[in-house]
Amino acid sequence: MTTEHHMRKPAIALVGFCLCVTLPVNADTRQAAESQSSNTVAIEQSATERIDSQTFRADQWGLDESEWQRYHSLLQGIRGSVSPATLSPLEVLGIHARSADERRRYAEQWAVMMRDDAERILAFQRAYDDAQRRLFPNGLLIDPGVAASTKPDPGLAGKFVWQSSDRVLFFTDTQCPTCDAVLERLVSQIKQFSGIDLYLIDVFAGEESRIRDWAASKQIDPQWVSEHKITLNIDAGALGKVSAHTGLQGQDLPVLILRRDDRLMPLPVSRF
Numbered sequence: 001m002t003t004e005h006h007m008r009k010p011a012i013a014l015v016g017f018c019l020c021v022t023l024p025v026n027a028d029t030r031q032a033a034e035s036q037s038s039n040t041v042a043i044e045q046s047a048t049e050r051i052d053s054q055t056f057r058a059d060q061w062g063l064d065e066s067e068w069q070r071y072h073s074l075l076q077g078i079r080g081s082v083s084p085a086t087l088s089p090l091e092v093l094g095i096h097a098r099s100a101d102e103r104r105r106y107a108e109q110w111a112v113m114m115r116d117d118a119e120r121i122l123a124f125q126r127a128y129d130d131a132q133r134r135l136f137p138n139g140l141l142i143d144p145g146v147a148a149s150t151k152p153d154p155g156l157a158g159k160f161v162w163q164s165s166d167r168v169l170f171f172t173d174t175q176c177p178t179c180d181a182v183l184e185r186l187v188s189q190i191k192q193f194s195g196i197d198l199y200l201i202d203v204f205a206g207e208e209s210r211i212r213d214w215a216a217s218k219q220i221d222p223q224w225v226s227e228h229k230i231t232l233n234i235d236a237g238a239l240g241k242v243s244a245h246t247g248l249q250g251q252d253l254p255v256l257i258l259r260r261d262d263r264l265m266p267l268p269v270s271r272f
Helices: 003-060 065-075 078-082 089-095 100-135 144-148 177-187 208-217 222-226 238-246
Strands: 167-172 195-200 230-234 255-260 263-266
Touching (some): 065 078, 065 089, 100 230, 177 195, 195 208, 208 230, 222 230, 238 255
Antiparallel strands (some): 255 263
């Protein structure tokens, strides 16, 4: 065998070794590149979805992108610290309006949205009332038997403490300044109990627009109504049924009844 032939073997072995070493490295490089590309696509997709979501939410409030960004910027300051989380973007921008025209524009947008939402809520309330009458024709919202067995709760004689399941039946009319003042103080405590059922004794079937106008004038939060934290009702004789069994006949408005568990009991207006 020639000397030249002996020298070629190591060269071939060296090439084979280089291929064995290089191929795994190239495979790792491809995997890393594919992983990086996949991560980049995921990040871009997430960013796109976030932008689309923000654009959609801004459109829901009738705002453009710059207004939506300013709204979020304002929440980083005093507005986000002292105002409730339910404060709408229109209210935030209106409070921090940079001119009288801007303030008026946001106020008009908010007024239109509140009006439209109140109409939707009342339409559903009418459908709900119709369903109650149709499905439960003999049912009573307030059971006279339960009311008759109700006796004053000794616990109300001392310091009054709300229970989370408490509801207040609040009887009023559309022209009662004293009622309005009591209602405002009661609403300020609404997070401490289940809710308020408002009954307007001077509104009758077919006059639902009066309920809408009254609720709007009292700045009752539509979200509370939609969540049944506050309900708007026509009295339809409910006050008479309750008064006959709680000793409140002839009492001046507002009349407040506390519903605690299965008991109904007078709630003195003086507590508010």
